Amino acid sequence: MAKMPDMSFFGKTRELLYLQSYIKINDNSSALVENCRQILECTDVCVRLLTSSFEIEIWGSRLMVSSFAENSVEINGTIEQVRLISRSMRRDSNDIGQH
Numbered sequence: 001m002a003k004m005p006d007m008s009f010f011g012k013t014r015e016l017l018y019l020q021s022y023i024k025i026n027d028n029s030s031a032l033v034e035n036c037r038q039i040l041e042c043t044d045v046c047v048r049l050l051t052s053s054f055e056i057e058i059w060g061s062r063l064m065v066s067s068f069a070e071n072s073v074e075i076n077g078t079i080e081q082v083r084l085i086s087r088s089m090r091r092d093s094n095d096i097g098q099h
Contacts, residue, residue, distance in 0.1 A: 020053070021035045022034040023056070025079065028079045028080070029076065030074060031058055033056060033075070036068075039073065044062055044077070054084045056082065058079060060078045060080040062077040
């Protein structure tokens, strides 16, 4: 009999409450990020977004946020790179040398 993978209570809760973020990229011209908590930075070359688990960096040219409603963000322009930074890794790197 196959063993079911263990999932923590918080992991299951996140899944059931749709707290996970979704990114939909159309060609290199637009991206839709669902379950976004905050826009951290918005310039014509970089858009930084905060989600529950990641900081998302979208790099390109002529970038602009065309919509921010109901925790969804739409970015238009020429997308060249998408970078995901784990929030737990960011906290760990910020804590180095402070103990």
